[in-house]
Amino acid sequence: MSRQRKATPSARIGMLTYHALMLAISAVFLLPFYWMTISAFKTNAEIFSNPVTWLPDPIRWENMTSLLTREDFPFVQQFVNSVFYAGTVAVLVCLSCSLAAYSFGCLRWRGRNLVFGLTVCALLMPTIVTFLPIYLAWSKIGLTGTYWPLITPFLFGDAFFIFMLRQFFMGVPRELLDAARLDGASEFRIWWQIVMPQLRTPLIIVGLFATVYTWNEFFLPLIYLQDREAFPLSVGLFTFQSQRAVEWSVSMMGAFLTALPMVALFLLTQRLFQRGLSSTGLK
Amino acid sequence: MPITSAPPEAAVLPRRNRKAQRGEARAGVLFALPWIIGMTLFVAIPLVVTFYIAQTKFQIIGAPKWVGMQNYEALWSDPAFWKSAQNTLIFAAISVPVKLIIALGLALLLNRATALSGFYRTVFYLPFLMPAVAGSVVFMLLLTPNAGPVNIALEAMGLNPPDWLLDPKAALWTLILLSLWPLGVETLVFLGGLQNIPKDVSEAADLDSPKRWHKLVWITLPLITPMVLFNLVIGIIYSFQVFTQAIVIGGTTGTPAEATLMYMVVLYRAAFRYFNMGLAAAMATVLFVVVLILTLLIFKTARSWVHYEGGET
Amino acid sequence: MGMVQLSGVRKFYGALEVIKGIDLTVEPGELVVFVGPSGCGKSTLLRMIAGLEDVDYGRVEIASKDVTEAPPAQRGVAMVFQNYALYPHMTAFDNLAYGLRRAGLARNAVDKRVQETAALLQISDLLKRKPKAMSGGQRQRVAIGRAIVRKPEVFLFDEPLSNLDAALRVEMRSQIARLHQELAATMIFVTHDQVEAMTLADRIVVLNAGRVEQIGTPREVYHSPANLFVAGFIGSPAMNLLPATLGPSGVALVSGPVLGGHSGTGEAVTLGVRPDRLTLTSPESAHLSGEAKLIEHLGDETILHLALADGGALTIKLAGDVALTIGARVHARIDMVGASLFGADGRAMRLEGARETEA
Structure with a gap:
């Protein structure tokens, strides 16, 4: 900043006002995170102390150990469940959605626009409208209570991620596919050897998005899963909170440790995330 | 220039096989096939079946029994249905536009390069990463009457704060307020639109008029209307389905006094607490029709207010 | 080196006829340039020869074989694209080798062919680089190399020079002319730039709205245009029509x-x-x-x-x-x-x- 040309006084004041405003807004946005984090390391009494204490003193690390050993909140097991659930879905999404997205974005065929139009409709369709029959079918097969109903649909693809990936596939120049055709590559080989290697970054972006969405998914696991041991963290935290509403410090520690992996993942891959976002908007 | 009749030689020369495009077309269908199957299995068929179940009495166990419009009649006279529909409509009608306006404001504020831009972007985006359950629990703590930090602070300033989520009059409005927190996605979609405005267009606008609001109203806003449409449609569809926050905060009864009772919660309750699949399906079909009509209306009016470059997609 | 023969070639996009019956023979070793205003169908015609677009009516023969319905890779053609179309994630070597590998050539043979071609085009020192690390002219040479390495009957060029700056364009133009002589290859070159057409061509095919307006040597189309369209299109500044x-x-x-x-x-x-x-x-x-x-x-x-x-x-x-x-x-x-x-x-x-x- 100091090496810049000397700003006029009015521009200086403008800049200061801007940053003051933005920092104030940022504080509002960050407050819940901050409060969650410090409450996770306080006792219940300390959480509700008046006047407000802005730093836990002492830091109650025992909240963490107590959370990890509680029988009514099998946090470790649920964490593993969440990792499995989000990870599997992310991998499946990358594979299945890239097939359809390639077809919509790079290949010309009759009916393509119709099928893609239907995909957009599927994307806009409220989940619940199609949910009950699917639930009844799974329950008939006897697979409720397992992760099959939660994961299987992603073997086929997902409207949102297909839509998102298609934007990237559309960026692959047609000439490249033509060059590969002249070189004698089969359509499958073109997808796998020519197109996919160029879309590594978009695929990682989509995988990250799928991870976050699945990690935070609440409705489907709430309905399909019955065992505390089988819950992912979102449902586990909900169940614990609704049964032990007064144990705020444990709830906060749970919320903190549920949110932490996603925040960490985001901070590590920030650049990619933002690229993915600008592509979800309509071109 | 459409050709109405093929020239005479066409009758003599045989039409050739379409080879090149056929290979590509075959591949196109093959690559899309898993998804076509998926859409059929998980969207098309269930959609039809939902409409069927909605006209049956079905308790999961046993076979569905045809009852015609009975479920819809039951809904019509169910106060919980009306209360939740009202709550959801108010929620959507306030939350979506307010959220879009704030997100747009933030995007405009973010759309300049300063040393802290990256930091601000990250901060606005973080709430999206917070699992809705965790976020709701944290807000319940923050807004605890009397002992919560927000009320302590407000009381210290000499104000008389409401009981927020425990006050039947304030609870729905508090829920709306909380829904504004995760607006990072909307903001970044707007920001993407703003940054896609070519630099020369922006500079031309600066040359045409020195007033900043001229540029905002006549140049910037029209150019990001596609993003407004996107955010609006997605926002409305999702706000009609608000569930997680509502059930974490208000349980299945919408405490306090059904103030936070949302449509999806009543539907969930009907299906998975009372196992009345017919009624739940009827509710789902009503939601479907309402969302469909709204979406069509938005897209219909979109022609007159959304600017499209080139007109693709 | 192959001859290309088109007879009664037509193409429709839906109801719209974009190529309206073209008969044309390109002699072995000849360099023919398709020239015409944008939208005249010159690129479409080239892509039909390559097999990237279907021929709806008529016949395409390359080296006396009917290839109308043959897949692109089995026609003995190679193409240089406007935007190079190099595989961005592969090195220049792999770009050149890709087609040979698909054709099932042995490892040693691939290696030898690629090295020979690289030497011919003086791109040997680029072989380990990826397209991103090359200049426009270098990419263009690799793209040409990818065509040459397959020893095709016919070379197809789809406005390959239009993305280069003026100086480089002149240099690449002379390089293509040189290659044409050295390889004695049949080449078809599409351009909207008539200077390119005049300097490179043995014969020029002037296309307009899906039809051939004139076929002739550069001198013929310049000095005796067959019709008003050719008269107005060829030559800069344009011919006065009084x-x-x-x-x-x-x-x-x-x-x-x-x-x-x-x-x-x-x-x-x-x-x-x-x-x-x-x-x-x-x-x-x-x-x-x-x-x-x-x-x-x-x-x-x-x-x-x-x-x-x-x-x-x-x-x-x-x-x-x-x-x-x-x-x-x-x-x-x-x-x-x-x-x-x-x-x-x-x-x-x-x-x-x-x-x-x-x-």
Whole structure:
């Protein structure tokens, strides 16, 4: 900043006002995170102390150990469940959605626009409208209570991620596919050897998005899963909170440790995330 | 220039096989096939079946029994249905536009390069990463009457704060307020639109008029209307389905006094607490029709207010 | 080296006919340039030869084999694309080798062929690089290498030079001309740039709206355009097209002067005169007079744009730097040697006493 040309006084004041405003807004946005984090390391009494204490003193690390050993909140097991659930879905999404997205974005065929139009409709369709029959079918097969109903649909693809990936596939120049055709590559080989290697970054972006969405998914696991041991963290935290509403410090520690992996993942891959976002908007 | 009749030689020369495009077309269908199957299995068929179940009495166990419009009649006279529909409509009608306006404001504020831009972007985006359950629990703590930090602070300033989520009059409005927190996605979609405005267009606008609001109203806003449409449609569809926050905060009864009772919660309750699949399906079909009509209306009016470059997609 | 033969080739996009029946033979070792305004179908036609677009009616033969329905890789063609279309995630070596590997060549053979080609194009030191790390000219050479390495019957070029800057374009142009001689290869080259067409081609095919307007050597299409379209399209600045009639004593301009030559019975014709076939003269001996509206001083030549009294326009190209100012009255004389005459149907008519004395 100091090496810049000397700003006029009015521009200086403008800049200061801007940053003051933005920092104030940022504080509002960050407050819940901050409060969650410090409450996770306080006792219940300390959480509700008046006047407000802005730093836990002492830091109650025992909240963490107590959370990890509680029988009514099998946090470790649920964490593993969440990792499995989000990870599997992310991998499946990358594979299945890239097939359809390639077809919509790079290949010309009759009916393509119709099928893609239907995909957009599927994307806009409220989940619940199609949910009950699917639930009844799974329950008939006897697979409720397992992760099959939660994961299987992603073997086929997902409207949102297909839509998102298609934007990237559309960026692959047609000439490249033509060059590969002249070189004698089969359509499958073109997808796998020519197109996919160029879309590594978009695929990682989509995988990250799928991870976050699945990690935070609440409705489907709430309905399909019955065992505390089988819950992912979102449902586990909900169940614990609704049964032990007064144990705020444990709830906060749970919320903190549920949110932490996603925040960490985001901070590590920030650049990619933002690229993915600008592509979800309509071109 | 459409050709109405093929020239005479066409009758003599045989039409050739379409080879090149056929290979590509075959591949196109093959690559899309898993998804076509998926859409059929998980969207098309269930959609039809939902409409069927909605006209049956079905308790999961046993076979569905045809009852015609009975479920819809039951809904019509169910106060919980009306209360939740009202709550959801108010929620959507306030939350979506307010959220879009704030997100747009933030995007405009973010759309300049300063040393802290990256930091601000990250901060606005973080709430999206917070699992809705965790976020709701944290807000319940923050807004605890009397002992919560927000009320302590407000009381210290000499104000008389409401009981927020425990006050039947304030609870729905508090829920709306909380829904504004995760607006990072909307903001970044707007920001993407703003940054896609070519630099020369922006500079031309600066040359045409020195007033900043001229540029905002006549140049910037029209150019990001596609993003407004996107955010609006997605926002409305999702706000009609608000569930997680509502059930974490208000349980299945919408405490306090059904103030936070949302449509999806009543539907969930009907299906998975009372196992009345017919009624739940009827509710789902009503939601479907309402969302469909709204979406069509938005897209219909979109022609007159959304600017499209080139007109693709 | 292969011959390319198109007979009755037509293509539709839905109901729209974009290629309207083309017959064309490209002789072995010939370099033919397709030229025409954008949207004339020249690229589509090239892609049909390559097998990237279907031929709806008609036949495509390459090296005397009917390949109308053969897949692109089995036609013995190689193509250089406008945007290079190099595989961005592969090194230059792999870009060159990809097609050979797909054809099932052994590892050693692939290696040898790639090295030979690289040496020919002087890109041996680029082989380990990826396209991102190359300049535009280097990418272009690799793209050409990828075509050469497969030893095709026919090379197809789809506006390959249009993305290069002017200096590089000239250099690449001469390199392609050199390759054409060294490889004695059949080449088809698509461009909208007529300088490229004139300098490279053995023969030029002028296309317009899906039809062939003229096929001929560069000199033929320049000096005896078959019709008004070719006359207006080839040559820069464009040929002057003046309304005239065929009188008993020869061609007469609408404005009065009789130029002689072809005689007739008063039918309306169009006289085509290249800008360099006009000379400045005194008012008495002038065929045409007008006011200078724009003067382009290009150093070694001067281009005058005149507004004629009857509302028409006239372009004159003069050698050297001519001292004239805007608004000056200019008198010009037409040199009928090298002029063209077009009938009411737009087709060229033979102009007596013109062609024989051509330089």
